[in-house]
Amino acid sequence: MSDTDEFGRVSRRVGQLFRGVLLASTLAGILTLAVLLVYVANDAFRPLTADPGWHLTFLLTFVLPTLGVGWWSYQRSYGTLTTGLLGIMLPTIAALYAGGLAALFIDVIPTLVWLSFVVAFAIPVGVVVALDRTERDIPFLAEITAVLAVTAGSLLFVPDLVQGLPTVPADWMVLVLTIGIPEALLLGRWTRGRWGRRAGLTTGAGIVVGSAVAGVLGTVTGVGAIPGVALALFAGVPTALYLSVVAIERPERRAGLLLPAVIVGGALVGELFVGALGFAGPESWVDWGFLTSTVQRGADPGAVGIYSGIVGTILLMFTVAAIAIPAGVGAAVYLEEYAPDTTVTRIIDVNISNLAGVPSVVYGLLGLGLFVRYGGAQTGTLLVGGATLALLVFPIVIISAREAIRAVPDSARQASYGMGATRWQTVKNVVLPRAFPGILTGTILALSRAIGETAPLLVIGAAQVFGVPDSWNSTVGAMPLQLYVWASTYASPAFYTTVLAAGIVVLLTAMLSMNSIAIYVRNHYEQR
Incomplete structure (x- = not known):
């Protein structure tokens, strides 16, 4: 069979049509997301409640100068x-x-x-x-x-x-x-x-x-x-x-x-x-009172706040980072630099890839059985929640770290060995410094995913608790759990377009900021 028969008839129209379909689907997805974000932001910030003079003033002093200088730049x-x-x-x-x-x-x-x-x-x-x-x-x-x-x-x-x-x-x-x-x-x-x-x-x-x-x-x-x-x-x-x-x-x-x-x-x-x-x-x-209030329940939306959820999320992220990043990066280094290519390691590779696609609720069940039922820990605590989310992002950290390590040219390793360095010295001084940007990007994106997870924390019993923890054994809440409860258990119809929208904006801000940092780190080191 010739190359022409294998690929079919060459047609520029088909290629242009395929390109147009891809562009249209991309724009449709972006437009849908933009409409959703605008809808939520409108409920959270309520810009139309301001006086027309307020809009005109900021249009002249802020919006137009910003657009002008941005276009000039x-x-x-x-x-x-x-x-x-x-x-x-x-x-x-x-x-x-x-x-x-x-x-x-x-x-x-x-x-x-x-x-x-x-x-x-x-x-x-x-x-x-x-x-x-x-x-x-x-x-x-x-x-x-x-x-x-x-x-x-x-x-x-x-x-x-x-x-x-x-x-x-x-x-x-x-x-x-x-x-x-x-x-x-x-x-x-x-x-x-x-x-x-x-x-x-x-x-x-x-x-x-x-x-x-x-x-x-x-x-x-x-x-x-x-x-x-x-x-x-x-x-x-x-x-x-x-x-x-x-x-x-x-x-x-x-x-x-x-x-x-x-x-x-x-x-x-x-x-x-x-x-x-x-x-x-x-x-x-979304104001200072909402960000600093610890009140979680009530009929008045203006009396509740998301402060406890913010603190709980930060503590959970510290716990997840302390558990998942060293273990995940260490596993990636071993699998790429030390482990031999055997049947066992190939089975491990396949299982790590499969674990990265397992639904998050399964990790909640795993954390409940492993840390609560067999470990004897109390449900809903900071350590149990952080360890459960660490299990969730552990395969993602391993995969991203392995890809970053694999991207280091083999010639750099051989040059290090040629200078008389040991394998550990080569990993420490050559491989890890070059792979660090990719490892950092992958870990930030993994932590960003953990911020928005609700199902694992629901399973381990942290849903109804929103106090600020003071020890590893204290119960803890998080922003996704707080939004879930506001939208279900303790919410009234007045919550749906007020406090709930404000909480969504705060959570999206945290996630988008982490993603922005990851993208910047990746682009910065790619340019270098």
Whole structure:
């Protein structure tokens, strides 16, 4: 059979028709999703309840200038536009997650407890560094024994000693000491290698001083010391570094920074004008009270809030990340770099691929049987919920990490072996650094999926509980569960177009922000 008979008659019309059908189906899907999002956003923000003067004011001060500068940036270059968009998205997304971190230290983890465990873990880390730098030839077994003994003793006695001190630093001081100083050391070293020693010292000192000033200002202004430090360290610092990189290393894209300036300036000017002219804004359901209220049930939609669901979701994500990422990446490294190509490994490969497509409710049943029935844990707790969701995303993490490791050229491995490196040194210094962007992207997308899962948490018994947990054995809720209960058990018809829509917007914002981070990381490293 010839190639012509195998492929059939060559026709350009058929190809164009197929391309048109694909384009039409894609546009139909995008349009349907856009209509759904607009419908939900309209119920959540209620823009039509604002005065016409409010709309006109923000049209002139915010919308038109933003569109004009955005089009001008796009005409200069696509990179200029993306620089401006990232300049406004980065601080926005970072502020969201900084607020979640602040909520953990305000309601869940006391700063003194955090300080005690940081000190307890710092002691064995110092011992490991000291043993690594010593010139004496210490047997490996002796090193492991010493590290394990110091770690056990430190975790047993140091937290109680620190928590029993008569005088302890303020909350913001604890965060500056335990988070601000390590961040200053890491980013100071990064900027020193990039722009010189003076830049590294300036960056490190600026981070420490800036976070301390933010803590003091937060106390004075009423925002709170902990939120002030969290916003400075996790929103202010990344934004300042991004602006510095663009200003110093990408002069051809500096004009793109005009776009976030126009957006922020236009919003502030518009707010000043509507306040001075007395125009009423929209009666939005997504407001500060909704985000910070812990009331979960009631007949009045205006009295409930989603704060407990946000905190529960953040804690679940930390638990899932702590369990699934190290185990998943470790399994991927073993299967790709160490495991022989045998029948057993091929069976494992097939089963991992199949497990990635199993419905989430099955993992809920698995978690119920494994951790509750056989493990004896209480239903609906933070540890059980996090472990169940970790089982859900575990195959996804393995598959994404394996694909990233497989994408590393084999020539890089052979070059490392040619220099005399062992297999572990090759994996640690060659394979994992090159595969890190793909691994990070896959894990972020896996965690994004875990955020929106409801069925596993329903099965393990966390549906009716929405308190803020204070320990691993505390019951926990999550945003998807909260939305489910609002739409079913405790909701009235008034909830469907009010609080429920506002909760959906908050959940979608968290998921889309994580997906945006994953896409940016992937595109950034692909360009490099």
